[in-house]
Amino acid sequence: MPLLKDGNLVGEDAWLSVADDAPLPEDRPALISHARWQADKEQLVGRNAPVGIRLPNTVDVLDFGPEAGRFDLIVLEFPKFSDGRAYSQARLLRERFGFGGELRATGHVLQDQLWHMQRCGFDAFEIAREDATQAFAAAMRSFSHVYQPTGDGRVSALKQRLAATRKQEAAE
Amino acid sequence: MAKAPKLKDQAHIVTANHLTSGDVVYLTVRNDWSRDIAAAFVAPNAEAAAAWLAEAEAQAARNIVVAPYLVPVDAGTTLPWPIQFRERIRAAGPTTEKAAGGVA
């Protein structure tokens, strides 16, 4: 399935998804399940190569969040596009726990949800489309303004208006 | 959403909504769609009805209609007469006799 990172197609995913009972590769970034992380935590913290984690959308990020910094990749799941729990998980990871690694959306990822995902902090998307880059580019052109402040750095309408008023007042 | 009735071994017609207009339509003997329930092809039993629905679903997949389903009808009448009250309203339009008029 095509993988987009920051809007560009990633030729080959550097991450190896490792089954719960398989050994971890020594020299390659390994993606593990949340269950494995909980079971083998002691062992995994000593590992040199990067570790990524796949977080089910039923995990309470307030519990997991303090450990987020140990990972270079967190994969969040959309079992159906209409199941929006991972939007909140993403914002909490980015904005509450300061997660700076790759935040990847997987599952039922559709063009018309990419704008929301990107606003919530996702920067990578597994999207089942041949024209994934065009779909992403189109989605990013959806809106020129935003009403809500999120961690994506866009300036909210409210802040834009206040800045405009202050500028005007300063000029007077 | 259309409620799919349980498939009894009786006469059925197939209905759907036309994708672009949204109009209530019925599958005719010519495999096209009519707004007039009188033109609906009546499948005499459950087996024929299932095959008939499959044809309609193929047309839904080709983006001609939306959400096709079977409607049980009374086969003893000259025109297909839906057994469910809901389907009669759907065929004939709202019953509310509005002063606003059913048409512009």
Added chain:
Amino acid sequence: MYQYDQIDQTLVDERVAQFRDQVARRLNGAISEDEFKPLRLQNGLYLQLHAYMLRIAIPYGTLSSRQLRALAQIGCKYDRGWGHFTTRQNLQYNWIRLEDAADALADLAKVQMHAIQTSGNCIRNTTTDQFAGAAHDEIEDPRVWCEIIRQWSTFHPEFSFLPRKFKIAVTGSPNDRAAVRVHDIGLRMHRNAAGETGFEVIVGGGLGRTPFIGKTIRDFLPRQHLLSYLEAILRVYNQFGRRDNIYKARIKILVHEIGIETIRDKIEAEWQAIRDGALKLPQEAIDQIAAHFAPPAFETLLGGVAPEYANAFRTDFEFGLWARRNTFKHKQPGYSIVTISLKKEGEPPGDMKAEQMLAVADLADRYSFSEIRVTHEQNLVLPHVKQSDLPALFKALKAYDLATPNVGLASDIIACPGLDYCALANARSIPIAQQIALRFKNWERAHDIGELKIKISGCINACGHHHVGHIGILGVDKNGEEFYQLTLGGSADQDAALGDILGPALDTAQTVDAIDSLVETYLRLRRNSDERFLDTYRRVGLQPFKEAIYAAA
């Protein structure tokens, strides 16, 4: 009224363009019906019993005359020349073609309107008191807060795929005309001991299959924290609300299952983490929005009754009836709030023809600073009418069948579209409403009965608010026949209560007769004409009413 700036207009225009593209992708087969459905729903486009239905958002029920004219024109251009006002202060067209939908939305955008988030599992149009900014009993204008919520909730990236739909209502008055206790979140403005205004926050109210009166989660929320607190509630709901069963997915079920204390702890903890962040509202930002809702240029009128008004009241009996029932006390001396009944006996409740819309738009220009409101009881309001203009307004309304003097009376019935239009309904609502209203056409009897709120839903989803009707009527399907279950004693006001089931369901003819018998029973039992139906019911209980309906059987 709120006026869009370049930002608001750009967003609405971009939304139209986005939807146009989505429709094109649907028509060329790039996306399936399953993928398209939530997209069209978030733009208000349903596939109903007969056709596509387009639900237009009327933010907090406020319309300008220009907007109402546009609604009339769109109704003629793309539909059948009329529209239907809903219990959520919105407007529905029943026969929109998919291929025209983007054009209709583009026409709406020209008058700063849209259909954004009028369906789907997202935050819906915020509703409020239809008398906002005019009522004599108001603490603060709730429209300011509704607009702040509108902006925050529009295209919210985190809360567009919630477990289920989410409805917020705000009241700025102690007399609740916005039914805040039966919403996912209800906000009631009040003053604390220091004299500051803030919000009582109520969560988990709602009707539908499992009705609940909302519970207070916070007694007093300072104004600047409104958005952070809402975001905290929604974030908890988005993560923990049930998604395994559509009937258990509303926040009311979460509150019920984990308990108000637990959910309060979660929400308060989340709020503590974000309360002083980017959502905290600077006073300047509140002031900027509030400036849009500055009072119109009222004339300074002397106290006392205008001679034109007094004279008409004395000499024109019909006018007197209308003025008594359909006007409400304004905060500005010499002005009244006028409710335009869309409940002429025998007509479908809430329906309005395009020519009536155009007439009301003209009357709003002439008599009410070009402002119109939509009520959750499916009527319209002219919020600022000089009392001296009331006789002329009455005459003009009468010419368009819009002067029925029945606001709050037995024939002022709330009814959902029911099986005549709705794909979910089990029974018809509108014909029952029509027949009942005709029973109370006699003005003398209707006015003698006084306030009586009859509310009809055609299925358990309760769009007609039957649980909170003084008399509630719920349509059910019994072996393919329409039956109706009656409830008594519900109320959506500040004394909110759910009705009690009277007994076994009745058929259509029995139902209409039963309403008559219930009213006769009330008239027999009431202490005096000041005791309303609801008061009598609360005093005497279900039994005498039950006997009146079922004893003979």
